[in-house]
Structures are given as structure tokens and as C-alpha cells.
Amino acid sequence: MCRWAAYLGDAIFLEDVIAAPSHSLIAQSRQAREAKSPTNADGFGVAWYGDRPEPGLYRDVLPAWSDTNLSSLGRQIKSGLFLAHVRASTGGGTGRANCHPFVSGHWSFMHNGQIGGFERVRRVLENSLSDALFDQLEGTTDSELFFRVMLDEGLAQDPQGAVSRATSRVLEAARRAGIEPALKLTAAFSDGRALHAVRYATDGQAPTLYTAAFAKGVGRCIASEPFDRDGRTWHEIPQSSFVTMTRDRTSIRPFTPAAAALALAS
Amino acid sequence: MCRWAAYLGDAIFLEDVIAAPSHSLIAQSRQAREAKSPTNADGFGVAWYGDRPEPGLYRDVLPAWSDTNLSSLGRQIKSGLFLAHVRASTGGGTGRANCHPFVSGHWSFMHNGQIGGFERVRRVLENSLSDALFDQLEGTTDSELFFRVMLDEGLAQDPQGAVSRATSRVLEAARRAGIEPALKLTAAFSDGRALHAVRYATDGQAPTLYTAAFAKGVGRCIASEPFDRDGRTWHEIPQSSFVTMTRDRTSIRPFTPAAAALALAS
């Protein structure tokens, strides 16, 4: 599993989320509290939106706690919208291409969870992608592939619908492979304007997800687990929820898999 | 393009080929003489056969000349059969999974050349693999994929035939994609007993390939370019040749593409 945190609001330094809080994302890379594996040291990454429509991306394979570049970038870069992730591999080697967030055009995506029995469904899922999205594959993780399937389902036009249909495509692939579908999906993603998150699992045991207002209300966070207790109120997002955060509001809607738009090749 | 060297014979230290000669493979990583690009600094790798049927594998992303681990391993490890490679990327990011040699069971493989228009044929070639070989894919290079196609064509049973059919499969994929086939294939591979190499290009301009007896006849080398001139006689292998080296003899046969055993999915 993994840990992640995302922010939307007035521009703040990245370190205000990833390094400064008492239980910051970097602290969680060493010792997470609500994760199955406390250590999240198989690489890290941050995607942030600035002067361009597409995000910046910094990913590397060291544990987040020991990367001096991350610490300097966190002190220097300000952003009003960013996603940060520390990885605990459930499969897929340690390499930059397997570190979250993943980026495609304006979109960024990061994930805590896994596609159960991934080796049994990977091929059919890759083949279900359009040529353009197939060519974007850079690494070998289930998370990146889920992101490409989301894009294939029309993420830009209908974020919740696309995730919902992508989920169905994954479940259907498992059924065709003769295995019990097992998906854990606590993920965040953005197009540079809104910040979305989903918490869903086939067994109703998706990894935790929380939201909170950021210091003095300049912004809001959504994270795998609270990164401090300094008077901040964290709201746990229920299982089977889809969250959309904009500068103005946070909406939480029920989330269920939907019929996939694109059929798997028979 | 890239540079590589392989050895078969009495066990010698790896450094006797990769570091000690005046124009060793490490020297070639800095300044190759017969390559299109003189600098081969996008990672390196060595596969060697020792006490086990499958080879050891050490690959990393630094330039070969600056990797202190490579230098120590070269001084310590003795082997009677090894393949070593320095990479100049023609596509595919810099990462361990994209460094040669590639390994599958007993087999190891390394390549100098490229599949022209790879982005146009990659998907259909990946889809032409058996499930087992598809699942072995670790990186994103044309070289690794060519190796998996070779295995799919029965490398263990008929090395030259498998390479010949793999070549045809690649050429056919290009034709179906509506592009002119363009393959450059100067490669070496081994199952831990014999050492094979091929020099072939669709335009008759495959990268160079040389063989030579090793010091005092304890073994033989096959390499992209001569790594010294110290009284050693290097024989240039002609275009369209297939070389098989065993402890007893070196055979050189003509090489041409053959009909692929497995048709591409229509």
C-alpha cells in the first residue's frame, strides 16, 4: 500500500504538506499509522500545478525521508494544487516509472490500493486501451494502468463516470480471467482545476481517506491519513464515495461501479 | 546505438574484458570508435554464468565509467561465459529495466541496433507474444521485446531459426503498419553453454561485429568493436551472418529472415 496527500487552495510551499506537519507525508513514509504496511519507502513523487496547464513532476526511488532534492524542492516550490505520494510496492519493481503520481497531459493521478490478481488481468486491460493510451504506458504498475483505463473511459468529460466505468472494466477483466474481482481504490487525481478522490473497494475495505481545511482556511487537503492533530478537524470519507474539491466547495457523492463504455475484446 | 562484448572460454575476471584492455568496454562507454554515437552512457549491464544454470545480472543507470560497483565486481567475479553491454538509448527511458543484458531463465541477450518505427509496431509485437512471455516484459525497449519474440519463436530448440523467424515477425509487423521495415540487429545471446551472435540489417548496414581469440587462447571474444590492438587479430563478421561459439569451435553461417512460425494476430 502507500500514503498520499493532496492540496487545493491558495499557493503554499509544498513542504507545508509534505515535510512540515508533525505527521507529514515524509514522516508517513517512515511510519504510517493507518496503513497495512507502516513503511512506505519504495520511492515517492509529487505533481504540482503552476504556470503551465500540465503539472510538474518530480519522482525518485529513494525513501522520501532521505531525498535531499525533495526537501529543497518542497521549500522552494509554491503551488495552489498538488498531489504527493510515498510508495509501498505491492508489485512492480522500484523505479521512477513506477512511482506515483502518473501524468497524462493536464491530468495527474495517484493511488493507494491495488488490483487483486493483477498478473491475471494485466494483459487484457492493456489491450483494452486505445493505441494512444497504450503508448503512454511507462511502467508496470496496476495503478498506472488503472489511470490509463480511466482516461480511456473519458476522464476529461465525466470524471466520476470515467472512474466508475474503469472500475467495472477491471472487475469484468477479473471475472473473465476466472478470478474473484478484488480492487482497492483510494485514489486522487486532478486536471489542474478541480481535485478529485475516490474511496472504493470490492470488499468494502478500501484504505482510509480524510479531508480537512488547511491552516486558516486558505485551502483544503485530502489525504490517506491525517498529517497532524494541531487543532485541525479531519473528516473521514466513507467507503464508496467520490469527492470533488474546487476552490469553492467539496462535494461527496456515493460511488459505485458502472457499465464500462468500451467492451473488453472478446 | 550501443557497444557490447561477450566472452567464452576458461574462467577469467570480468574486468579482463570490461575494464583492463586499452579500449575496454568501459573505455568505449566514453568514446567508442565504430559507433554512430561515441558516447554510451545511458546505463550498462553484465550477465555472467557461474555455479547456477541461470546467469547473474548486474545492471545500473550510471555511465559504466563512473560506477564503482561495476569496477569492484569486475575485479572479483570470474566466469567462463559472460555478456557485457554499455547503452546509448535510441528510445526507452534510462532505467535499470531498460539496460541490457535481458535475462529469461537460462538465457541472456544484448543488442546493438534498433527496430525502426518501433512505436508503430510495438503493440502488435507485444500482442504476438504468449501470455508467459508477455508477463516477462519489464521495460520499454525494442531490444527487450525482440528478445521475447525470439524466445516465442523457440530459441531453446533452434537458436538461428528462432532469430530468423523473430526477424520476420518484426518485418511483417512493420509492413502491416504501413511502414518500411527497418531493423538493425547486431546482438549476442547465450543459454549458458554456447554463445551466439547475429549481424543483420534490412539495409545491409548493421553495426559492426568482430571476433578474436583471447589472450593465449584460453577463450574467445565477440564484440561490437575491437577492445585492444595488442597483437590480437580481430576478424570482422560479415553482414547477414549468424555466429555460434562453443568451447571447441566458432561457426559462421549466412543469416536471412525466415517465415515466422507464429502469425501475427490479424
Next chain:
Amino acid sequence: MCRWAAYLGDAIFLEDVIAAPSHSLIAQSRQAREAKSPTNADGFGVAWYGDRPEPGLYRDVLPAWSDTNLSSLGRQIKSGLFLAHVRASTGGGTGRANCHPFVSGHWSFMHNGQIGGFERVRRVLENSLSDALFDQLEGTTDSELFFRVMLDEGLAQDPQGAVSRATSRVLEAARRAGIEPALKLTAAFSDGRALHAVRYATDGQAPTLYTAAFAKGVGRCIASEPFDRDGRTWHEIPQSSFVTMTRDRTSIRPFTPAAAALALAS
């Protein structure tokens, strides 16, 4: 040797200097024109000034041309004052701590050249540092040590004087070690406001140094060698010169070693 480029002016994207020009710093990492060694692939680094008095710092050990993080950071980060460097090691292993620029408080420094016979003078120079500066040493390069000596000579109060005295300290250390002083010093450094550079060598053969106005006069550059020829006029800085660039003007003064303020321990 190495290659570097620095910029002062209106905020521009880092990539406008390090990646976009036809002979950008990244292009120079692969194939420099005016350097003794054309390949500068032993790591790289960039220090930039933004919202804080101290600079951000991103350094890594891959060749600059293959680092995907550098390419993304270059596209995202804007700065009105930055220093960027690609390294060709003349000693000191490949590691982040040996990559330029080096940073101390507000100051950043990068160097093309070397202290001849460094192994003979390193210890006495380290011992000549104050405790505080000795404790700042992170790597093993002659360049970093020269920077710490500059700081020790009062860089903040008198930049040219400090470099001049640091030079003398190095020359004196060589004489005491019984070797002919041999220093090549083409370096740039900044406190976040002005940008300084020096070109000096004991044999009058210091690596090249050029200045030019940046596109449409929004800023100015100082670099090891011109990074494009697109109508820009590059001025070669003469041997034994000290350059100071501010937003308003560029001054070029003669540079010679001066008596060191701090004597070497006898």
C-alpha cells in the same frame, strides 16, 4: 572539466537556458564544443533563487540529458537568477554531494576547472577552514573546497577580494607542498542578488567564459560557452577577469590573486 550557465534578469523558465537553446546546457552535457572533454555526464545541478533568500537546489548523478526530473523542473520553475552545471569529473566520485552548484546559506557556487595536485593540498586547505565551514563540507571535490575557502575569506563582505585571497591560499598551499601551483578557475557564484564570475588560471589558460544579453533584453547570461547562435552576440571574457552582473549593469575588472587574509597553519 565541466560546462555551466547562469542567468540574471526577469524571471524565465529554467529550460529557456538549460534545455531550449540549440546548444543548451543539456546539449553540452552530451557534446560540448570548447571543453577539453566533450562529454559532461558525471551528474548535474541547478540552483535557483525564488521566494526565499536561500536558493533551491536540484542535483543528481545521471547525465543531464537523460534525467526526466530535470526536464520537468526546467519546464515548471521560473527564476530571475539561477546557476546550472553539467559535470565532467576530474576527481571525486560520482555522487550528489560532488555535483555543482554547492550552496551555503544564501550563496551558490559552481566551477569549471581544477586545483592541480589536489590530493597534495587538500588536507592543509581543509584545515585552514573555520570549524563552521569545515563542518559544511559534504563531498570530496576540489571545487567545493575552493568555495568554502572563498567563504572563509569573507565572500559576503567583498566578493572579488575573497576570491582573490582564496586563490592565493590555494597557491600558497601548493608551494608549501612542494608542487608547482596549478589552478584553473572559471566559476560563477551568487548571493541571490548579484551574479559574479571569475576567469583565471595560473598558466593563463583558464576555460572559456562568455556573456550575452538574453532574448529581447529581459536578462543576461554568463556561460562556459555560447548556447546558441540565434542572432545573439556573445562576448568572450578575457583571462584574469572578474565579472559582476546586476539587474542594471555588468562590470568586468582585472583579477589577480591577493594576499590571503588567513594564514595557513604552519
Next chain:
Amino acid sequence: MCRWAAYLGDAIFLEDVIAAPSHSLIAQSRQAREAKSPTNADGFGVAWYGDRPEPGLYRDVLPAWSDTNLSSLGRQIKSGLFLAHVRASTGGGTGRANCHPFVSGHWSFMHNGQIGGFERVRRVLENSLSDALFDQLEGTTDSELFFRVMLDEGLAQDPQGAVSRATSRVLEAARRAGIEPALKLTAAFSDGRALHAVRYATDGQAPTLYTAAFAKGVGRCIASEPFDRDGRTWHEIPQSSFVTMTRDRTSIRPFTPAAAALALAS
């Protein structure tokens, strides 16, 4: 702190100690049982003796559990004497030069513990070294410096005496710096023939140390903590002990600091 294990006996594969046991050194990198910090993910290293008098050395900065090279080397390399280490930094950045074991000629050394108040004594200890040993310094750890001090005290002639005098030199340096000496020293080292270890701390709380016979008596191990419980009997080495293991026997003697042979510069 850190974890380490060493082996002396008939040649075995490195993985028989570092990867195969249920609580192998690689397992300890993820979750040590008897260490202050359970995670030991700030790099790793192994030094092994083979066909040459000086050891081979493989060190890298990833967590040991995710390094594919380590796993392959462990499967291939056989040795009758090797030292392996997983690091949890107590200071000194993450870099290869700061990973244990450290090597000097025939000698290798690795350490679990620390020199308390190292920043206060580092300079005087470095200055107490001979020029030749000072020049060997590659990284910035207290452990490496302790090893160089041991060599300076005549490690080759009198291993226990040298460690004893090195300990005194460190304690004396602390006293002169006006701080309470605080040393934790659970370390192993070898010249390629015998294997030595020491367990000592100024407060009597040195990290744990165990010995055991290896499977079927082909060799013996000494380790920070037991790496399995498969019928093997582990003996805890008492505080203030010095262990010497040869092919024939293991001796355990009391260890105390002794007067240093070389005085610190006054």
C-alpha cells in the same frame, strides 16, 4: 542504527545469509526486531572475499529489499568470508560513500552504533589520522572515521589493541571537546582471514550481538540479531566483548578502551 551479519566457513552463496533465512538481513532491513529503529532502509552493502586478497564491495542507496542487483549477486556469488550490512542513518546523508562496509586494502569494516556528539569531535579525529588514512576518507559517517582511526592504531598488527586504542582516542576527543563521551560500537571487521567483532558502549548499552553455527557446521555467523530460529542456537555476546573467529575456533575476550598510541594534536 543498523543491522549486519557476517559469515566465516566453507564457501556458501551470499543469499544463504542475506536473503534466504526467515529473518534474513534483507528481512531485517524492513523490520528488525532488536534495533532501536525497525527500518534499515538508508542503503546497504556487502564485502566478500574471493580470489583476491582484497574484498569485493557492492553498496547502493536503495533499501536492500528492493535492489534487484543485490538479489542476483546474492544468488551467484559464493564466499567463505563476507560481511553484509543494512543501514539506518544516524547522520551522514544517504549515498554510496556512506554505506557500510568500508574497505581499506585487505580490510573491511561495518558498524552498528554511533559516536555521540560526532559533529563536535569529527574534525579533531580527522586531523589525528596519518596523511595516507586521511586521504582514504570517502564519506562523512562516524563509522568510516572510526575505521580509519582503527587502521591508524595498527589494526593489522594487533586487532583488539587497535580497536581498544581507537576507542580511547574517540573518548579523549569527546572529553577535549567538553562533552560526555558516548560511543556505541557493535562492529565487525576482517582482513580476509579472521573475522573480528566487538560489542562495547560507554553506557553499557551497546547494540546486540550474536553468534551461531551455520547449517551443518560448515561455518559460523556473527550478527546483530538472529536471522532465523530454525533449530539454530544463537549465543548472545556480552557487553564489552571482543570476538575473534577463525576457521577453527571462536574466542571471546573482555574488551576495554586502552591508552591510545597516537596522541591527539594538542
